[in-house]
Amino acid sequence: MDAFTTHTGTAAPLRRSAVDTDQIIPAEYLKRITRTGFEDGLFIAWRTNEPDFVLNQPQYADASILVAGPDFGTGSSREHANWALLDGGFRVVISSRFADIFRNNSTKSGLLTVVLPQAEVEKLWTAIEADPTTPVTVDLQAKAVSYGDTVVPFEIDDYVRWRLLEGLDDVGLTERHLDDIEAYEAKRPSWLPTALPAR
Amino acid sequence: MPKTLAEKVYEAHVVRSTAGEPDLLYIDLHLVHEVTSPQAFDGLRAAGRTVRHPELTMATEDHNVPTLDILKPIADPISRAQVDALRRNAKEFGIRLAPMGDRDQGIVHVIGPQLGLTQPGMTIVCGDSHTSTHGAFGALAFGIGTSEVEHVLATQTLPQYKPKQMSVTVDGELAPGVSAKDIILAVIAQIGTNGAAGHVIEYRGSAIEALSMEARMTICNMSIEAGAKAGLIAPDRTTFDFLQGRPHAPQGADWDAAVEYWSTLRTDEGAVFDAEVVLDASTLTPFVTWGTNPGQGLPIDGVVPDPADFADEGERRAAEQALAYMGLTAGTPLREIEVDTVFLGSCTNGRIEDLRVAADLLRGRKIDPSTRMLVVPGSVGVKAQAEAEGLDKVFLEAGAEWRGAGCSMCLGMNPDQLKPGERSASTSNRNFQGRQGKGGRTHLVSPSVAAATALTGKLTAPADLIGA
Ligand code: SF4
Numbered sequence: 001m002d003a004f005t006t007h008t009g010t011a012a013p014l015r016r017s018a019v020d021t022d023q024i025i026p027a028e029y030l031k032r033i034t035r036t037g038f039e040d041g042l043f044i045a046w047r048t049n050e051p052d053f054v055l056n057q058p059q060y061a062d063a064s065i066l067v068a069g070p071d072f073g074t075g076s077s078r079e080h081a082n083w084a085l086l087d088g089g090f091r092v093v094i095s096s097r098f099a100d101i102f103r104n105n106s107t108k109s110g111l112l113t114v115v116l117p118q119a120e121v122e123k124l125w126t127a128i129e130a131d132p133t134t135p136v137t138v139d140l141q142a143k144a145v146s147y148g149d150t151v152v153p154f155e156i157d158d159y160v161r162w163r164l165l166e167g168l169d170d171v172g173l174t175e176r177h178l179d180d181i182e183a184y185e186a187k188r189p190s191w192l193p194t195a196l197p198a199r
Numbered sequence: 200m201p202k203t204l205a206e207k208v209y210e211a212h213v214v215r216s217t218a219g220e221p222d223l224l225y226i227d228l229h230l231v232h233e234v235t236s237p238q239a240f241d242g243l244r245a246a247g248r249t250v251r252h253p254e255l256t257m258a259t260e261d262h263n264v265p266t267l268d269i270l271k272p273i274a275d276p277i278s279r280a281q282v283d284a285l286r287r288n289a290k291e292f293g294i295r296l297a298p299m300g301d302r303d304q305g306i307v308h309v310i311g312p313q314l315g316l317t318q319p320g321m322t323i324v325c326g327d328s329h330t331s332t333h334g335a336f337g338a339l340a341f342g343i344g345t346s347e348v349e350h351v352l353a354t355q356t357l358p359q360y361k362p363k364q365m366s367v368t369v370d371g372e373l374a375p376g377v378s379a380k381d382i383i384l385a386v387i388a389q390i391g392t393n394g395a396a397g398h399v400i401e402y403r404g405s406a407i408e409a410l411s412m413e414a415r416m417t418i419c420n421m422s423i424e425a426g427a428k429a430g431l432i433a434p435d436r437t438t439f440d441f442l443q444g445r446p447h448a449p450q451g452a453d454w455d456a457a458v459e460y461w462s463t464l465r466t467d468e469g470a471v472f473d474a475e476v477v478l479d480a481s482t483l484t485p486f487v488t489w490g491t492n493p494g495q496g497l498p499i500d501g502v503v504p505d506p507a508d509f510a511d512e513g514e515r516r517a518a519e520q521a522l523a524y525m526g527l528t529a530g531t532p533l534r535e536i537e538v539d540t541v542f543l544g545s546c547t548n549g550r551i552e553d554l555r556v557a558a559d560l561l562r563g564r565k566i567d568p569s570t571r572m573l574v575v576p577g578s579v580g581v582k583a584q585a586e587a588e589g590l591d592k593v594f595l596e597a598g599a600e601w602r603g604a605g606c607s608m609c610l611g612m613n614p615d616q617l618k619p620g621e622r623s624a625s626t627s628n629r630n631f632q633g634r635q636g637k638g639g640r641t642h643l644v645s646p647s648v649a650a651a652t653a654l655t656g657k658l659t660a661p662a663d664l665i666g667a
Contacts, residue, residue, distance in 0.1 A: 016520070017513040018392050018492050022631040027610045031263070031277040033237035033284045045633050069513060071393040074426060074492070075631060077328040078235065079344035100396055100428055101328060101342055108346035157360075159220050170346070171246070174354045177223060180215040181356055184225050189460070191453035192227055193316050195257035195295050 001110040003167030006139040007091045009064030010132060011147075012054050013125040017069035021102065024073070024081040038080055039087035059132035065092045067124050072113075073102025082109040092138045094145065096121050107160050108170065114138060114145060120152050140165060201467035203364045204433050205399040208339040208464065212322045214356055221358035227321040229351045230307045231258040231294065233285040234612070235326030239349035240288040251355045253293040257316060258285060261306045262612045264299050266575050266602035273299075278613065292352075305578020305604045308332040308546035312416065313580050315445025319434035319461040324351055329546050329628065331422040334431035335415035336438055337464045339399070341429040362428045363473040365398040366466075369406040371481035376661035378556070379414035380548060380626070380645035382406065382478070383421040384486035384496045390476060392494035393426035398474060400430040401466060406480035407432060412441040413552035420547045421628050424493040433465045485660045487533055488630045488643040490521035495630075496643065497533065499660050505529035524632050525640050526620070533658050538642065540623040541572040541599075541653040542635070545609040548626035548646050549577030551584050557650035558590040560661055561597040567656030572599035572649075573615060575607040599653065611636045624652040 029041025046053040054060050066085065072095040073081060082105050085093065093111065096118040106113045116124070127147055128134050136147040140161060145152045163170070174181075202210070215223040229252075236258070243249065250256060263278035273279040282299070289296035297303040303310055308329050311317040319337035324330060326348040333340035347357055367386055387394075400422050407415070415432050422430025439458055442448045449457045488496040489503050495518070497504070506518035506529065522529065527536070543549075543557050554576065566572050574594045576582035582604050585591055591601045608615040609627040617623055617639025626649050630641035642658060651659040 015516070017517050018494075020492065020629075020631045022610075022629065022634050026633055026637075027262075027612045030234050031281050031612070033241075033281055035238045035241070045637065049638075071396075071426070074393050075328065075423075075629060077326060077330075077342035077344055079346060082344070097393060097396065099393055099426055101344060101423075105344035105346065108344060170358055171248070171350050171353045174223060174350065174356060174358065177215050180223065181225070181354065184214040185355075188225075188227075189456070191449040191457050192321070193318060193447040193449075194254040195228070195316060195447070196254050197295065 001108065001167050001169060004091070004110060004112050004140055004164045006137065006141060007064065007112070008135055008137040009091070010062060010134065011065035011067050011124065011128045011136045012060040012063035013128050014054055014066055014068040015125065018071040018074050019068055020075035021073060021078050021081040022075055025078065025084040030078060030080050035083065036087060038084035042084040042088040062089070064089055065094065065136050065138065066090050067121060067128065068093060068095045070095060070097045070118060072098050074099040077101045079105040079109060082106050082111045086111050094121065094124065107164065110164070110167070112138060112140060112164065114154050116145065116152055116154055123150070201469040203466045203470045203472065204337060204401055204464055205339060205362070205364060205429070205431060208320055208322065209361055211320065221360050223356050224322060224359040225356055226324050226351050227255065228311070228316055228323045229256045230311055230323065230325035230330070231256060231348070232261050232307050232325070232327060233281045234262045235345050236288065236348055237281065237284045238345050239352060240292065242349040243352055248353045250292040250294065250352045255355060256294045256352070258289050258294050258296040259304055259307050259310055260285060260299050262606045262610065264605040265613045266605050266607050266615060269299050269603040302579050305580060306546045306549060306606055308420065309549060309577035309581065312336065312412070313578055315442055315448035318442060318448070318457070319438060320464050324357065328423040329420050331427065331430045332416050332420040332546055334419040334422065334429050335412060337431055337434035337461065339429055339431065342423065363398045365395055365400045365427070365474040365476065366472040367400050367402050367476045367478065368404040369402065369478045369480050370404040371406055371479045373406060373480045373483060376647055377483050377485060378645045378647060379410055379417040381483050381486040382480065383418045384488065384493070384643060385478060385483055386476065387421065387425045387493050388486070388496040390425050392424065392492045395422070395425040395427035398427050400425070400427045402430060402432050408435065411552060412437060413550045416550065417547055421493065424628055434461045485645060485648045487648065487658055489525065489527060489533065490518065491524055491630055491632050493628065493630060493643060495521055499533050499648065499658060501533055503527045503529050503531045503533065536642065536658045537622070537656055538570060538624045538652055538658065539621045540617060541570060541649050542575070542608040542623055542625040542627065543572065543646055543649050544575030544577065544607055545627035546577060547628045549575060549581065551581050553626065553646040554581070554585050554590050557646045558593040560647060560650035560664065561599070561654070562593050564597055564654055566598040566653040570653055570656045572653040573602060573608060574599050575602045576604045578604045608635050610634060624649050624658060
């Protein structure tokens, strides 16, 4: 995973709540067995059916920060939703509330999810609608979103932040604790099932 | 200190706990399907890693599988490539796979319980959000993304933070024709589509205790539709009776030891929940959704809501967008909504009991000639059981289609899809835009409402059929 320290780019206002993972990328685009190329499915139904959908507007075509309504990423566990956003050029999603699995996946895929109060989301929407070229900076080091004269701090779990700043992969970190895993395994009850063909 | 059921299961699996870091949680069972696993296996290969415990891992083919001609190669080359990738990976890494045509094949959340692999007190994960289904047995079961699939394959553990605790207490008795599906749709309508974010839900109360295992699975299945990390129910006699004798359930002295432990898996008196929701089962009627998220549901006696009546601006906008997509007008009685397709199946309602309930309503009747009904058993095992009971004939004689096992129209990755503008009554779990096919419109319902709707061609409660 790529490290994330700070990112500056333009932002697109997605004025919708409960954007589910089927809207971010529908099932038919999940058949790919590689880890890249998912931009073709990103918001495909809205991009196809709604000419004035925000990402169809040229002024937002190059946005790399998505500013969405509450409950972004509800639904399926597909990490493909993260990959589609990354492949589609986004590095950050801002919302007042995310679905758990989406947010957790984002910490593994290197997409930064930033939680801001809804009132701050509304202010940011207003600013980027008034001037779509407004540069927005998301600084993970400083834990702040800034644009124009506005600086909005955000909270993020310290451990997650450290991992993102370093671009560390979890498997490698866990492998440092193999002793603990082995000790735990030695104590597991013998009657727990295995998936080997049944008797 | 008194503990909740979920806390007990969680704490029993902590491998390592250090301040300032997530806990490392041991995973007892890892279920794998073709859609969310290929990149994880690629990751293992790229790093030269192996699967730490192939014997704690089980794979099946479900999302892409066609439900017709199941013994032929999959016609769609991209679906076939994904299934082939799983077959190669299972072979290379030594994982048991139930492929198409195998008697153990089926939707991943149907086969775990069916085989007795899902047991109380376990931690179970799968690259699939409806892994919460397995919580019906008192397991802590949750969906994960592909990076985490790779992590579990490599280490049999996951870094986790202890979730918050929510209780949903349902007391009272359900009226005839009202089912577990109606309970969970009512819960989601009450707390909202992400209202349980960060929480594990424990379902409790007399109405929950009275439910069969199939019905409990229906409820836990849709925990994710309320945004919960997982949902679970304390194991009891019903749980043990369901498990005893299943292929992977413990036997003999092991069985006794297991039951003794399982019997301790209850929330202690005085344990504290971070949030509590209470529902009276006796007031519930069949529930249907009118919108494009599972929280947009109402009792079937209601009318399509008027967006102007929503106080919250976000909800109002969401309702407007939903009605436009669904092609519905505010004020229309829900019972007047005509459907083209009825889908009975999925990991929510594709088990034997669901098929029985629907067949009972269809027996000796004919479905509406302008309505198509697709019956898709959740697994090959469910299909065989239904056929042994003659349910396939009931469906076929009523004019429904009887298909092979898989996810099917729940998400339309196989050819079973709605056409643009088509409307379904579906026993699945998600009514998201386009979920069942591009432009398709979904109303979530229980199996008995599905069957009643197939008979009339309009959203119908089973009680409406009396005298019909
Ligand atoms: S039946 Fe539907 S919800 Fe269940 S696992 Fe399959 S696609 Fe997912």
